[in-house]
Amino acid sequence: MIFIKRAIKKYRWVTKTATKLAADSTSRLKMLTGGLWLLLTDSGKSKLSFRVRISCFGNNAKIVIKDIGDFGLLEEVFLSDNYPLHNYKKLSLIVDLGANIGISTLYFCMKYPEAEIHSYEPDPQNLERLRLLSSDYPNVTVYDIAAWSHNDELVFYSDPHRGSSSSAVKIRDRQKEIKVKAEPLKEILGKLGGRQVDILKIDVEGAEEQVFENFNDFHLITNLVGEIHSDLCNGDKVISLIKKHYKSVQMEPFNDGKRFYIAASNADDVSN
Numbered sequence: 001m002i003f004i005k006r007a008i009k010k011y012r013w014v015t016k017t018a019t020k021l022a023a024d025s026t027s028r029l030k031m032l033t034g035g036l037w038l039l040l041t042d043s044g045k046s047k048l049s050f051r052v053r054i055s056c057f058g059n060n061a062k063i064v065i066k067d068i069g070d071f072g073l074l075e076e077v078f079l080s081d082n083y084p085l086h087n088y089k090k091l092s093l094i095v096d097l098g099a100n101i102g103i104s105t106l107y108f109c110m111k112y113p114e115a116e117i118h119s120y121e122p123d124p125q126n127l128e129r130l131r132l133l134s135s136d137y138p139n140v141t142v143y144d145i146a147a148w149s150h151n152d153e154l155v156f157y158s159d160p161h162r163g164s165s166s167s168a169v170k171i172r173d174r175q176k177e178i179k180v181k182a183e184p185l186k187e188i189l190g191k192l193g194g195r196q197v198d199i200l201k202i203d204v205e206g207a208e209e210q211v212f213e214n215f216n217d218f219h220l221i222t223n224l225v226g227e228i229h230s231d232l233c234n235g236d237k238v239i240s241l242i243k244k245h246y247k248s249v250q251m252e253p254f255n256d257g258k259r260f261y262i263a264a265s266n267a268d269d270v271s272n
Contacts, residue, residue, distance in 0.1 A: 010039050013071035020079055023055035031065070038068040054078075059110045063133060069162045073103040082261045083107070083201070083225045084250060091115045091198040095189070097147045097211070097226075098203040101126050102133035108199070109137045118192060122146035122180035123158050123166040147204060148182035149213040156180045167205035169232045185215050199223045206232025218245035224264040231258040 014035030022028035034050045041048075049066040056078055065071070076082060083104075091112045099105050099119035108117050117140045121127050127144050134140040146154050146168070157175035159165035165172060189197065200221045204211055206229045218224075224242065228235045239260070243249050246264035253260050 007039065010042070010068050010072065011036075013068070013075045014039065016079060017054075017071050017074045021054040021056060021074060023053035023060045027052035027054070031071075034065060035068065035071055038065075038071075042068050056107075057111045059113060061106055061110055062136065063106065064129070066129075067162060069165075070101070070103075073101070077103045077107045082252070082263075083199075084263050088112070088198075093192070093195055093197050094118070095192070095197050095200045096120065097185075097188075097201065098205065099126075099130050099142070100203065102130040104201055104203070105130065105134055105140060108201075109134070109140065113139075115139065115198070117141070118143065120145050120147060120188065122154070122156055122182070124178070125158065125160070126166065144181065145188070146180050146182040146207070147185050147188060147202075147211045148207065149210040150182075150184050151187070152182045153179050154182040167232065168207035168210075169205070171206075171232070185211050186217055189217060189220055194220065197221045199225060202226035205229060208235070208238045209233040212238060212241055219266075222265065222267050224262070226262060228260045228262055229258075230260065231255070235260065 014032065018028050018031035018035065022031055030050050030052050034048060037048055038046055049064055051062060051064050053060050053062055092115060094108050094112065094115050094117045096105050096108065096117060096119040099121040102119065105117060105119045108115060119130060119134065119140060120143045121130050122144060131142050134142055146156060148154055156178050157167050157170045158178050159172060159175050197220055202208065202211065202224065203226045208228055224246065228238050242262065242264050246266055248265045250263045251260045
C-alpha cells in the first residue's frame with residue numbers, strides 16, 4: 001500500500017511539472033514520457049537523461065532530467081510556494097546553502113535574474129549537476145563546501161541512488177561515507193564582504209543546528225527560507241533561535257510533522 005501511494009505521488013510530480021512548467025510541447029512530451037519511464041525503472045536506477053526547457057516568472061531555462069526525484073524537486077521548489085517572497089521586484093545577493101543539484105539556484109536565477117547568487121553544495125555528484133545547471137548563468141558562483149559550525153573536514157553521507165537524499169546524518173544503508181570541506185556560516189558570509197544578504201536559503205539535511213551554532217550575524221540576513229529537519233537535528237532549538245532574530249516567521253509542517261518549511265523575514269516592506 002505504501003509503495004502504491006509513493007508511486008502515485010511521483011506520478012503526480014511528473015504530470016504537474018510537465019503541465020505547469022514545460023516551456024513548449026516538445027519539452028512537455030519529454031517530461032511526460034521520460035518521467036513515466038524513470039518512475040517505472042526507479043528501483044533499478046535507469047540511465048535515461050534528457051534535456052527540456054521550463055518556463056516560469058516570464059523566463060525560460062534549460063534543465064537535464066536524470067532521476068524521478070528531479071520532478072519532486074521541481075514541484076517542491078517551483079510549484080509548492082515554499083519560498084513565499086513573491087512581492088520582491090529586485091534583489092542583489094542570494095546565498096543558497098545546500099543547493100543540491102541546483103533546482104533552488106535555478107528558481108532564484110529565473111525569479112531574480114539580476115541577483116548575485118552564491119550556491120554551496122558538498123556532495124560531488126550533486127555538485128556536478130549544480131555546475132552544469134548553473135553554467136548558463138554568469139551571476140552564479142558555485143562552491144564545493146558544506147556549511148557547519150567550524151572549519152573542518154566533515155564526514156558526509158552521499159546517496160549514490162538519489163543525490164537529494166544525501167545528508168549530514170546517515171539515514172539509509174545505501175549512503176556512502178565521504179569527507180567534505182566545511183566552513184562556518186560566519187566565514188562564508190564574511191568572504192562575501194559582509195554584505196547584506198537578501199535571501200539565505202538553507203536545506204542542509206540535518207546540519208541546521210551546527211550551521212547556526214555560535215552564529216550571531218542574523219542581522220546580515222534579511223530573509224531566511226528553507227527546511228528544518230527536526231527528525232535529524234534539534235529542530236525546536238533551531239526554530240526558537242530563528243524566531244528570536246526575525247520579526248515574521250512562517251512555518252509549514254511536512255513529512256508527518258517531522259520537518260518544516262520555514263520563511264523568516266526582517267524586511268520592513270516585502271513589496272520593495
